[in-house]
Amino acid sequence: MEILSALFAFLYQAGDAFAFLVLAACGLAIIFGMMGVINLAHGEFIMCGAYVTVFAVRAGLPLPLGIACGTLAAGLVGILLELLVVRHLYNRPLDTIVATWGISLIATQGVLILLGSTMRGVGTPLSSFTFGDYSYSQYRLVLMAAAVVVLVLLYLIFNKTRFGVHARATIQVPHMAEALGVNTRLIYCLTFGLGSALAGLTGGLYAPTMTMVPSMGATFIMEAFVTVVVGGADVFLGTAPAAAVLGVIKAAMTSWQGQLAGQISMLIAVIIVIRVLPNGISGWLLRERG
Amino acid sequence: QSPVKIGVLEDQSGEFAAATLPKVHGIELATEEINKAGGIAGRKIELVVYDTQSDNTRYQEMMRRVLQRDKVDVVFAGFSSASREAYRPIVNQFNGLAFYNNQYEGGVCDANMIVTGAVPEQQFSTLIPWMMEKYGKKVYTIAADYNFGQISAEWVRQIVKENGGEMVGEEFIPLGVSQFSQTIQNIQRVKPDILMTLLVGTAQASYYEQAAAANLKVPMGSSVNVGQGYEHKRFTPPSLANMHVTTNYIEEVDTPESKAFISKWRAKYPNEPYINQEAENSYHAIYLYKQMVERAGSTDREKIRGVIAKGDVCVDAPEGKVCIDPKSQHASHTIYLAQVGADHSITFPKVWNDIKPYWLGDAGCDLTKSDPSAQYTPSNPPPKG
């Protein structure tokens, strides 16, 4: 029982870290991994999702519906931003750093001015359960499941649907996709919207577990970028294994040496993985496949 | 008559804004009152306010600006310890005078600085013995992994030992960490009687929600929560239940002075989310300064320090009586033990009057004699001699 309890504890921790990395990264995997837009406002999309979720729940909606509202709202904001700003920057990916940084400043401070420096949260739903020596939050299991569902859905969307094929074509050679009859403007817009909506979903899912402040998105962004980049160019063959590898390393080091070691070891793992696999994990997986 | 110029550098945006905005309001409120009543020795107060955006480099830029260009008489500045350390060399260079109105890890021995916030010896020497008596002797600390957290943890360790307790664990969390599943598990493993949470920043505050969700119910103690970040108002009950905090003021303090203060405040700032201890510190600091200037007959730093050296600069603040200790130039406080209920209501099981910031003076810092312009800790005390 001792061993079982310890084993479950570790799996739970690794799963928790995995879920956090996947959910933090999934929106970015599309916006950055696929579209090449370095979206420094990713955290603010997450914040948007979280805030809207909290408002919706406070207005009386049940949490799942609240999260849906948050997802939708972030998606709509994403589409709006795509139309106004990002659209003009696809052939200049590095400039997106500046533009999205600007957007991030506006969003964080704007929310601070409009809604105040902090807001009351909604409290974590479900209760706790005990396994062996420890008690755990059930809601965290929901987060893990959500991460897996999101990954599967994305895989299906991008590899099995016409939209997915068109999106990838648009991102690789936009003018050719256009010349072959793909409405690339629409595709860009929807893809960006999807990425933003996923960020919003993440915000909604984590909203009950976190303090609501305008800068809350910042805690996701580093992990998100690291996961996407370690994953490499292919979003789905990349993000999931990257999150798994980093999640296990982080959980192991955190339980062994504490949070700082967990954080630093994750960063060092990033450096090493990229050194060994200069094109990321998916670059390596796809290397011989042709 | 020329006005008395007070520079105000506080974080009105960025990470720390939640806890700092009320500080600016406190200063403005006191200023308005004093100006209405005729000013400081007949001179009006003029505030020069800059937003430092929770950014240390802005403190450097703006501290130089208020001292060199705006030529203020005194500066009220800083929330985080890092920001204080960023501007301190500049205050020293220009021989200015700065008030740091913030609860912090203690130990700054600098003639250019006056500190009105509470320090660990005031908060922990009261809180920990009380909690150990009530809940047990096994203590676990989780603390932010930087100076404030580490030094506070050092204090906890020392006081627990002095009172015959046992540290069963200590964990430091880097700033910006928001996920605590592992930490929660570590705490469950050793089953402490008391959990000291010395977490800082909005990201780390997520701990409470997550611990509650995992059904962790160890009585908690802290020197920062409630009094600074009013978590009991922001979080959904019962995530902060069973939290114990020693603070020199919060808006729930139920004295006539406090009530009068609150109603003045609410009249001016009806939308203030919360009036925290730093807000009250900043408010009464203006009155302390007024008294110093009036007694010194000047805003000259040395003359003011001469007044402080007499050891009787005191005001009746909303919290109670506050005096400036001449050796360390820190303030003595009334310390309230605030206990958070399951519905996040506050009760005060105990109040200590006139707790002195004794440690620096005892350890050898004496600003009436010499000015080392340094920060000390229990494990790095002032050199003897």
Next chain:
Amino acid sequence: MLAKANKLLNGPQTIGRGPAFWTGFVIVVLAAAAYPSFTDGWTVGNTVYFFNWIFMALGLSLIWGYGGALSFGQTAFFGLAGYAYGILTLNYGSDYGFTILAVVIAVAISAVFAAVLGYFLFFGRISGVFLGIVTLSVTLVFERFMAQTAGPEWRIGDARLNGFNGMTGMPPLTIPWFGGDIVLFPDVQLYYVILALLVVVYLGLRILVNSRFGNVLVAIRENPERAEMLGYDVRKYQLIAFIIGSSLAGLSGVLYTSWGQYITPSSMGLTAAALPVVWVAVGGRSDLTATLVGTFAVLSVFQTLTIYGSQYALVVMGALLVVVVLFAPQGLIPGIAGLSRRLRGAR
């Protein structure tokens, strides 16, 4: 010889050439030299403070704008050199102009570290965003590590690292002089020293990027495979650019540390790491002059906004950034240059 220098200063890799540009340049330098007599102490010290950062931006322009390798880790070298300066001077004081030696050593340390890291990166064929993330990770590892050095055990000689609160108490720069060192507080003297340094670095970099070395560097940016197929060891050129650029970040770090007598881990954090990228991108990354002017402009505008913008400052800053990117795709300075050319053309 003169013709050669002229050619290098006016080569294809830099905007601005010919008598008009250089007359302008001289006028600007003279104006900058005269500036302190017309303004107050704060402005002088504050301008020095802006100058301090420009070296880092110029370094990034070299690595990124010219070499095509986006380094998010300029701040790692900034911090490293800053801490090195602090440790050296806190241990050995500032007598006999030791501070100058400390500057040299600190910059050398960041150069050596850049050489090691750069070797690891470029000889490992890491490029593109991967490079950005690795360098960012490095600076964040530094930050996280330094942030937890608050304890008394973290000291090197007499210098306490002092964790997140940062290291203080190091002396400002001094120049040995007859009858006592000149202490360069952020004031007129320091202003001239840094201004001179800036002019030298600017001209030096201009010559560098228009030299054969610079040609190869831009070639690598455009098409590394082709550059290699012309017989150039791409890795070596990228490494050299990285070392030079990172050393300039180190120089900024030392100057900043001595200016405010303070250095902290947050100088290496995420926000700090993104700032140089923003300055350089806004100014116009693939040109030195644009970077220099742009960085200065961004710094001053942002500071002005902070002073007068109250809590709207950050919002306005954000909006400005978005607007610049949308309406000046080449960066602010080339954008303005292009606009004025078009206006003149239209007439």
Next chain:
Amino acid sequence: MMTDARTSGSLLAMSGLRSGYGGKPVLQGVELTVEQGTIAAVIGRNGVGKSTLMKTLIGLLPAMDGAVTFEGRDISGLKPHQRAHLGIGYVPQGREVFPRMTVEENLKVGEMIHGAKKPADYDRVYDFFPILRERRKQRAGTMSGGQQQQLAIGRVLVGSPSLILLDEPSEGIQPSIVQEIARIVVELNRSMGITIVFVEQNLEMIRAMARHCYVMDKGRIVTEVAPEQLNDRETVRRYLAV
């Protein structure tokens, strides 16, 4: 076959067409009419604007002046994808396959020609270019140059366009497949009435395919030559010499 009314009329017409890059016109007023059901070649030296013409026809470059009509309707203002939806297929110079997608996925994109209103015919494409069937799952970027060219042609055939714009289709293709492509094109033209406009340097291919051959110089169509005349060295010299 298409309806009679259309068979006789002009399918594609350009008048006074000007376009170029960054405000500088490359096409200086192109006048050209392409009959429904024909195969027309455009020849000319390097850099005279042949590819520019093709890009302008599909809409990747906006026309600065003049008009393009397709099936009697002015399409100058339409976006490329809208033109594709009308049934125009475009094979660019330099292949431009989607490198990180498989061969099959590349072909899938071609379905959008005609707005995906016509059923996609993969088998026909695979029969034309067997290597594509064999390498269905290979990523297009790793295919050889000639294989990519075949993919680029196959990609438009999937959508059964009614007009195909081909920019140097023989480039990088082995002789036997060049002949094969010529045969396929003629066959498509004959059996399905697909109209073809192509740019080519390979005279043999022009002779094998084209019914009209237009010579372009300095951004204008300067003359028409009969494809058979291209056997004549002198003619070739005159129009194509450097």
Next chain:
Amino acid sequence: MTALLQTIDLNKRFGGLRVTNNVNFELDEGEVHCLIGPNGAGKSTLFRLFLGEHSPSSGRILYAGEDITHLKPFQRIRKGISVKFQVPGIFAALSVRQNLTIALQHHLEGASLDEEIARLLEFLRLTASADMQAASLSHGQKQWLEIGMAISLKPRLLLLDEPTAGMSPDETYETGEMVRALNADGVTVLAVEHDMAFVRQIAQRVTVLHFGQIFAQGTVAEITANDAVAEIYFGHVDHDD
């Protein structure tokens, strides 16, 4: 030994695909040699192996008698190999002039550099476009520019992958003459081409590659007369012009 370039049992696999299959190829010093073969035969791959862009799965490559199998690409270039790729590789954002400068600055500087650039521009018919961005050249012009860069290195061995793709018959002819002129100056040339007129014009020897193997070797006449080659490569109609 007169072989300038020699491969010994050279193999290259991509996953399960054998793209180069036990190739033993010899290129003599001073010859113009054409490499032909069906699309996907492995010609470009072989070039990349010679240059070190791909590393072989097994086998060795000798250049002037020296084993260069493990040298880095730029080291091979410095030994006198130069290449024009199938897909034009140029410095897109730089001017045509700068493109050439970067290639020429190895052995020239100052006035002689400027002179040589002017001469090359004239030769490549790019004088009018000298200060244009290379990206805005037409496809054929890019091919020319890349050939210009390749010959700027004054190579001992010049590798050309489809140098005349996209060129008109006349331009193709001129390119052929240029190759012959270079060869007369002692440059060894190995060219991949599908344009048989060009092959006929320049080749002293031809190697046919098929499924990554040497399928046939000989003079142009021998190869064109070879029925098996016609079967896999030329197709039925033979022609002359």
